[in-house]
Amino acid sequence: MSAKLSVAQPLSLSKVKENLRTRVVGHPLVYFRELTSTNQMAKLFAENGLREGTVVIAERQTEGRGRLDREWVSPPEGLWFSTVLRPRVHARHLPKLTLLASVAVAKTVRRLYGLMAEIKWPNDVLVNGKKVCGILTEAETKGESTEFAVVGIGVNANFDLSALPKSLESSSTTLKHELKREIRREVLLSSLLEEMESVYELFSRERFDQILDEWRNLAGMLGASVEIKVDEEDVQGQAVDIDQDGALILRLEDGVTRTVAFGDLTVLKPAISKQGSTRSYCIEFLSPNPNPTERI
Ligand code: BTN
Numbered sequence: 001m002s003a004k005l006s007v008a009q010p011l012s013l014s015k016v017k018e019n020l021r022t023r024v025v026g027h028p029l030v031y032f033r034e035l036t037s038t039n040q041m042a043k044l045f046a047e048n049g050l051r052e053g054t055v056v057i058a059e060r061q062t063e064g065r066g067r068l069d070r071e072w073v074s075p076p077e078g079l080w081f082s083t084v085l086r087p088r089v090h091a092r093h094l095p096k097l098t099l100l101a102s103v104a105v106a107k108t109v110r111r112l113y114g115l116m117a118e119i120k121w122p123n124d125v126l127v128n129g130k131k132v133c134g135i136l137t138e139a140e141t142k143g144e145s146t147e148f149a150v151v152g153i154g155v156n157a158n159f160d161l162s163a164l165p166k167s168l169e170s171s172s173t174t175l176k177h178e179l180k181r182e183i184r185r186e187v188l189l190s191s192l193l194e195e196m197e198s199v200y201e202l203f204s205r206e207r208f209d210q211i212l213d214e215w216r217n218l219a220g221m222l223g224a225s226v227e228i229k230v231d232e233e234d235v236q237g238q239a240v241d242i243d244q245d246g247a248l249i250l251r252l253e254d255g256v257t258r259t260v261a262f263g264d265l266t267v268l269k270p271a272i273s274k275q276g277s278t279r280s281y282c283i284e285f286l287s288p289n290p291n292p293t294e295r296i
Contacts, residue, residue: 008076010059011185019190024053025083025197026190032056036063039138039152042082046140046148052086055193064154066134067123068264073165077158078174079185083196085149087204091141092245094149095261098123098137099246100203100211101151104195105133106218112191115178118220121239121248121265126220130173132156153192158182212242223271226250228263235260236268 013031020026035041035058042056058080064072074080085097102119109117115127125133132155139149156164156174164172175183202210216222221239228235228248235258237250247261 008059011057011079011189013057015186016190019186020193021190022053022193022197025200026055026193027051027053028055030054030056032058034058034060034062037061037065037152038080038082039065039136039150042084042150042152043138043140043148046084046086046150050084052084052148054084055081056084057081057189065136065152066154067136072134072136072154073163073168074154075159075163077185079153079155079157079188079192081189082150082152083193085151085200087146087149087200089146090144091139091146092144094137094139094141094146095122096203096208096211096246097149097151098135099215099242100199100208101135101137101153101196102133103211103214103218104192104199105135105153105155107214108188108191108195109133109175110218112188113175113179113183115175117218119215119218120221120267121219121242122246122262127173127175127178129220131171132173132175132178151196155188155192157185157188208244212244212246215242221265221267221271224267225269227266227268228260229266230260230263235263239265 013029016029038056038058038061045054045056060076061074061080064074064080066072102123102125105125106117106119109115109125118126120126123135124131134154136152137149140147156172158176159174161169161174161177199211224239226239235250237252237258239248240251241249243249243259247259250258250260252258
């Protein structure tokens with residue numbers, strides 16, 4: 001008698017294409033069974049002139065990268081992809097791309113699965129307080145102008161938590177773990193690309209204020225007491241808002257306001273109104289329109 005083996009289903013590119021209703025993002029889609037890093041490959045493509053909207057996907061990454069050059073563990077059945085963008089903006093606007101991508105991911109996860117996805121500044125999306133997605137934006141600039149940017153998105157989709165190193169298990173989650181079922185990665189990818197296109201369009205039309213409004217609704221840490229590691233310094237305060245450039249505004253203990261453009265954030269104490277509200281709920285039961293939106 002042979003043991004039952006569960007074999008990872010590779011992503012079906014044709015199903016993604018069938019579902020995809022974008023003009024720019026996802027054209028073309030370039031799929032690899034294995035890559036060192038989709039960001040690395042997307043940068044190479046961009047350097048060689050591939051068009052805005054090119055998306056590089058890999059089933060697994062052997063050298064996936066996170067912020068601050070950390071390793072990003074990328075086993076099969078996650079969703080690892082990078083999008084080439086060519087925004088005609090001053091380089092100082094580039095951090096906004098991470099922000100808009102986090103809005104796209106959190107909105108999509110809420111809409112498709114009814115999970116209470118929340119953004120953790122600057123580049124994480126959490127479900128039930130645990131990281132389900134990380135975003136890494138890299139760019140090439142010439143002086144003050146932008147040559148291209150690559151927005152890399154990693155979603156912990158269908159793998160078992162045990163595929164992650166022990167050190168990450170308690171702070172990470174997967175969509176499969178939260179939903180107690182596997183998701184259709186093709187649907188997730190096409191929906192994410194559509195959402196990316198719509199927020200990127202707003203950004204290109206200089207309507208970043210609208211993205212910020214969405215961000216404020218999706219951010220889990222506004223109102224919370226937080227600590228941010230900025231270089232060698234630890235800054236503590238209450239996260240009160242985000243500014244026009246995507247920097248976080250903190251109210252320090254002495255009442256002084258301080259704006260932080262980048263850093264590693266830890267929530268020390270959740271916002272009162274948010275305490276206990278991070279449970280997942282099912283859209284089928286709570287939405288006035290119970291039609292599931294995940295389809296293929
Ligand atoms: C972070 O949270 O530190 C960011 C993680 C970003 C991971 C994604 S997976 C797709 C793309 N390729 C990479 O090597 N990194 C990004």
